[in-house]
Amino acid sequence: MALLKIIFQKMWNNKWLTCSLFLGLFITVSLVSSIPTYTSSVLHKLLVKELEQHQIDKNHFPGEFSYITTFEKDQNSVEATKKIADINKQIISNTDLPLLANKTILSSVPFDIFNENKTETDKHGRFVGLTDVEKHITITDGRMPAEKSEDGIIEVIVPETTLQKRGIVLNTPLIAVEGDLELTVKPVGTFQAENKNDPYWSIPPERYTDDFIVLEDTYREVFFKKELLSSARFFSAFDYYAIMNEHIPSLLQLKDKVKADVSDVVDTPVMVQFPISDILSSYEKKEEQLKTMLWSLHVPVLVMLALYLFMVSRLIVNRQLTEIAVLSSRGATRFQIMKIYLIELGILAGLAFLIGPYFGMLLCKILGGTNGFLQFVQREALPVSLGYESYLYAAVAVISSVFMVMIPVFQGSNQSIVHQKQNMTKAVTKTRWSILVLGLALIGISIYGLFVFNTRQPAVSQDYSVDPILFFIPALFVIGLGLLILHLYPLLLAGVYKLGKRYWNLSLYSTFIQVGRSFNQYQFLMLFLMMTIGIGIFSASAARTLNENFEQQIRYENGADVTIDVKWPSNEVAASSVSPSVTSGEQVTEQEGEPSEENETLVTETQLVYSEPSFEPFLKMKEVEHAAKVLKFDGIRAEAKGKALFSFQVMGIEPKEFAQTAWFSPNLLPHHWYEYLNLLSQEQSSVLISRSVSKALGVKEGDYIKVEGDYTNTMEVVVYGIIDYWPSFLPEKKEEDEEAPALIVANLPYVQNAMGLEPYEVWLKVKKDASRKDLYQSLDETKDPIIMMSDVHPDLVELKNGAFLLGLNGTLSLGFIVSIIIAFIGFLLFWILTIKSRVLQYGVFRAMGIPLKKLIGILLFEQVLTSGFASFIGIIIGGITSVLFVPLFHLSMEQQLPFQVIFDPSDERKIYLFVALMLSAGLTILVLLVKKIKIYQAIKLGED
Secondary structure, three states, X not given: OHHHHHHHHHHHHOHHHXXXXXXXXXXXXXXXHXXXXXXXXXXXXXXXXXXXXXXXXXXXXXXXXXXXXXXXXXXXXXXXXXXXXXXXXXXXXXXXXXXXXXXXXXXXXXXXXXXXXOOOEEEEEEEEEEOOHHHOEEEEEEOOOOOOXXXXXXXXXXEHHHHHXXXXXXXXXXXXXXXXXXXXXXXXXXXXXXXXXXXXXXOOHHHHOOEEEXXXXXXXXXXXXXXXXXXXXXXXXXXXXXXXXXXXXXXXXXXXXXXXXXXXXXXXXXXXXXXXXXXXXXXXXXXXXXXXXXXXXXXXXXXXXXXXXXXXXXXXXXXXXXXXXXXXXXXXXXXXXXXXXXXXXXXXXXXXXXXXXXXXXXXXXXXXXXXXXXXXXXXXXXXXXXXXXXXXXXXXHHHHHHHHHHHHHHHHOOOOHHHHHHHHHHHHHOOXXXXXXXXXXXXXXXXXXXXXXXXXXXXXXXXXXXXXHHHHHHHHHHHHHHHHHHHHHHHXXXXXXXXXXXXXXXXXXXXXXXXXXXXXXXXXXXXXXXXXXXXXXXXXXXXXXXXXXXXXXXXXXXXXXXXXXXXXXXXXXXXXXXXXXXXXXXXXXXXXXXXXXXXXXXHHHOEOOEOOOOOHHHHOOOOEEEEEEEEEEOOOEEEEOOEEEOOOEEEEEOHHHHHHHOXXXXXXXXXXXXXXXXXXXXXXXXXXXXXXXXXXXXXXXXXXXXXXXXXXXXXXXXXXXXXXXXOOEOOXXXXXXXXXXXXXXXXXXXXXXXXXXXXXXXXXXXXXOOOHHHHHHHHHHOOOOEEEEEEHHHHHHHHHOOHXXXXXXXXXXXXXXXHHHHHXXXXXXHHHHHHHHOHHHHHHHHHOOOOHHHHHHHHHHHHHHHHXXXXXXXXXXXXXXXXXXXXXXXXXXXXXXXXXXOOOHHXXXXXXXXHXXXXXXXXXXXHHHHHHOOHHHHHHHHHO
16 A cells, blocks of 8 residues: 555646656557457448448348258257257357358258149149248238148148239148148238348249148248158358448357358258358458558557657656665565566556547548548448457557556666766767667668569459558668667767857857767657658558549549540331341331341441431539530541551540540640640641650651441541550550550541431539539430530548548558647657756856856757758658659559659648647747746755
């Protein structure tokens, strides 16, 4: 009890340092525990969406798990069914998932079905028992069967289609015969599913047309006793909305578990159906990838937190070295001294462990609301919940943090005051070569990683993902370069001091002396600022680059905000009614029977005629800013210089409207793409060709190309420009054996005059403030039949809501904010304690007649030479790191566009604003503290 009293008294005496230490522990636990929480939440959200889409695409409930086993004649099917039912109950309960449906389908051996007088057979039939079937059906005619068979008559129900198929009416007895066994059956009702979307009806009632449905109790009473069971199907419908990451391993083991356990009961093969097992397997891999990425993104912040905890712990120990010496002189052992600090840490760490994961849940919600680096939007909240893994991560964070904090305690617990004074004297003159060695080692590792990645081939993957090492290596580079500069800075400072020694005023002279002699005490603070700003700039550039490249790829492939293919009126219906084999480009007259030779000739020679619908409705839409006509067609031939090209696409456009509507990055071509469109406007027969066309035909600017279409349509065009990229044109081959994609861009009126009127696509540029709901409604009001529509907006939303970009944007933004907070607290702690330790020095300065302005000047210059210099170097390091390492992200991306490193000044302004506010607030607090220092306080302190 006395020990606890001492500990709490010590914590109260150093309450600000204790609070700062607790804050570091709290943030560390929150960040680390948020990794599994966020991973589970975002993957659960994505999994539910994918399973919902699976249900729409396959028209099949995704939570279904079922297996069927058959029985041989000489086998005790009843006993086997009971054992398998127990096994099924145990296996399903072990998944710990709620069930929406759970049933057993018992099927008998096939019976020959006769009418009552046995004169007419009605094929075959089985008797089927469904668990609780009466709760999931609606009787459409007749009634439910009696609970027990009376007079040997088995009452059954059948689907509505059975009566018509078998040619019977309700309440007509039938005879079922199987070998020597004869049963009397009476259909007493027809039924349909009470709810067609009920997972219970994974096998719809229509599939039981040849069967007779018997109530479960009757089935067990009659068919179990007579050993007439042929197969048993065990069906479970899991609530897939409740599937979390921790459930996936047990769900993936279901198949093997069922086969292994059931094979011990029966010798026949077990057929297992679990349609979503492949989807779940992919999410198990995604979980590992996402966790690895989050860890790599959190590493720089965790390193800063470790340095922060170490710094705060060292400040606490340094302030209490006298107390430690007194305890040691009174016989306290090193273990006992460390025990006191360990108990104090245990109290703080215990509180952080209890409440940290809940704050981590809040951080996960922040992660889910990011749309870019330091960009937050209103979005549906992630379904966040705490699991055992979150507390496991929190425990690891607590143990690691306690170990880090105890290092200064261990160093100071065996030192007397004499030792401490000797160490302080050595610290003034001692050069720490370990900093230089560590800095060079980290730079060497990061440069080696840069070299390895530069020699690596780009990955071939359709997933939006990035190698997490690409975030980890730059962090090492920032830390290493920061340590190297910290080692060299005292030499630079000494050189500047000597150059202007005769000219420095009092404030600068005092600052150079103070910083030069006590530089070691500034190193942690300066490294904080360098890491915060350097990694912040790199994070901003990385996030902006990845977001923009992914988004530009989607916009480029679509060509415009919305592309629409409208069905044009034509004589195609009349043509197809004569000869189904005629293509869409052929016209025939309507006849009965097969066409004659004369008619076939007419078909092949008659061209399909289109009627162009009005384009005005698209231009008048209030949600549309611009609209353009874009004609695309294939299947034509090009000739030039004795060479021919068959596989290419012609795009007909109106240059002005196309420029206003299409999306295209100006950096993709040597000149602005408007200049290429201006070339098309100068000459109607001019074209732009892709480089693949230029190579295939051996043509260049100024050469002519002859383009031949169907029938006798031809046109001669002249090459005005060669392009590598164009809206919606994908220049890269998707398969190695494919021919290189080729494109010819021509003027739409010229193409239509030469090749005939063909349906074109409608490209729309949507106003920024227009809603998609209003746009779709306006499109419906045009009354034009839309064959196809491609909207870029849903793809962009899906991209931003994906696990990768959510985790990337959220973690980088959160990491920077946490880094700023930690750096600000460390900044204030350092300078407040420094000023308090210099009360005597500043008091003497005031007593000597130095005015307050010069005293503040000393403090300001000290800030410039330490915090200001660190911030400036952090900006430079961040820029160098971005230039070196951000281009490596293209290795993890497969895209049609060249990878572009993007620096957005707005991102950097946010960083500068944060840092400026931090330094300004900190300096204001320090100036206020200096103003409060009184001369008599210094004199009294000197007397003490």
